[in-house]
Amino acid sequence: MDKKVKAIVTRAVPYRESDMVLTLVSLEEGRLTASARGCLKPRAKLRYAAEPMNFGEYMLAGKGDRYIVTDCVQYDSFSPVTADIDKYYAACMILELLTKLSPESQPGIFLGAVKELKAMAYEGKDARSAACDFLLSALREGGNGLDFSVCADCGCILDGDAAFSDSDGIVCPHCAPWDAIRVDAASRAFIAGENRDVPEAIKIRAVMLLSDFLYRTQGVRPDSSYFKEQE
Structure with a gap:
């Protein structure tokens, strides 16, 4: 199920060759874990969304406690x-x-x-x-x-x-x-x-x-x- 949350990246850990596993804390649901696939590749369009302190509206796809970041509207990077x-x-x-x-x-x-x-x-x-x-x-x-x-x-x-x-x-x-x-x-x-x-x-x-x-x-x-x- 897709969802949209206002969240801050509180932790980002490299995974495999080009992915990041993110800990997000959202206004609506609290702590979530999501994968940002391919964000370590050169020119990855969602690289900013995997940076600690990034604050934005995250679009997540998945179910249960497994989500993938599909898009992000950045509010601030501080x-x-x-x-x-x-x-x-x-x-x-x-x-x-x-x-x-x-x-x-x-x-x-x-x-x-x-x-x-x-x-x-x-x-x-x-x-x-x-x-x-x-x-x-x-x-x-x-x-x-x-x-x-x-x-x-x-x-x-x-x-x-x-x-x-x-x-x-x-x-x-x-x-x-x-x-x-x-x-x-x-x-x-x-x-x-x-x-x-x-x-x-x-x-x-x-x-x-x-x-x-x-x-x-x-x-x-x-x-x-x-x-x-x-x-």
Whole structure:
């Protein structure tokens, strides 16, 4: 059965001499696998459709879980992202998490990924802020939204250190249980959007904290190689 979906290529693996096996995450159905036949041949008309980060309307033919890409109307390639190594790594992390979080349709997470890719490509948004905001979006869409400005327990305003509690979310140091994860003041302010002009080490620490919170609440985290590349 033929179908038409709005999708992003999150992974592309060479297969045989000239084919690619694509992991697509679609707005309508979530994660799909499709073959792009002959796309590695010189002058292949659908080569662009097999590039990671390509966003478009894909025409698929097949049945069950086996599809072939028959055509694609490209919406965006977000190609400027590839010119900046930090943005490229952040984009790879976003695509990886989008794949893991989308066994079925997740419109909010899908649109969050598109928003951050667009912001990095055309709006001058830095890589760490994009990664941070996508993680916040993924937590929120998974029903685990975190407020880094107010203690979830006593309601006090957070303007310094905070902590993450599995049961309550973000709390002040006074309300934090013994096993809570400490969130230092600089990381908290970065995540909350109060101060994004901080050293790279703080930005990376903030993204690592959010990744840990995502794992604790939704069982998914980025591959550790992303953080190794940031060292």
